[in-house]
Amino acid sequence: MRVAMTTAAAFFALTVAACAETPAGKPAAVAQATPAAPAAAPPPALVKFEIKNGGIPASLTGKPGDAAAGKKIVVGRRLGNCLACHEISTLKNEEFHGNTGPVLDGVAGRLSAAEMRLRLVDATKVTPDTMMPPFYRTEGLNRVRKEFVDKTILSADQIEDVLAFLVTLK
C-alpha cells in the first residue's frame, strides 16, 4: 500500500515547468542494442511527434490503438487513473469518479482525435497550469521517484489505446 501511495504522490505532484523541445528519439524497435549495455534496460526513447493546430495529428505508433486496452488503462488505478479526476457515465460501475477535470461524456464530439492526443501527451501545452498529468513527457517533472526518471507515465502504445477509447465517447 505504501508503494501505491508514494507512486500516487509522485504522480499527482507533477508541477508545471517550462518544457523544452522533445528530443528526437529513435523508435524503440530500431534502437540498437549495445553489447556493453548497463544492467538496467534503458527506458524506450520518446517517439518524436509534431504539434499542429492545437493537436498531434499523427499516431505516436503509426497505427490506431486498441479501445478495449485503453478502457482498462482509463479505469486502472495504477496507470491512467483518469477516473480520479474525470467522470465517464458509461463507466458508472467503477468507483471514485472525481470532478477535478471535465466530464468526459461526449468528449469525442467536442475535440478531434489530434486534440485529445495532445491533451494526453502533455496537457500543459494547452493549459499551462493544468492539474492533468503529462502522460507522455519525461522533462520538467518534479519529485519523480528514481525508478521513474526518464520514463513516461504511459507508453506510446498506451496513449494510442486510451485515445482509441476516448474516440468512442461520442
Ligand code: HEC
Ligand atoms: C489529476 C487530475 C487529472 C487526471 C488524473 C486526468 N485528468 Fe484529464 N483533465 C484534467 C483537467 C483539470 C482537465 C481540464 C483541462 C484544463 O486543466 O484546463 C482535463 C482535461 C482532459 C481532457 C479534455 C476534456 C475537454 O472536454 O476539454 C481529456 C480528453 C482528458 N482530460 C482525458 C484524460 C484521460 C484519458 C486521463 C487518464 C489517462 C486523464 N484525463 C487524467 C485533470 C485530470
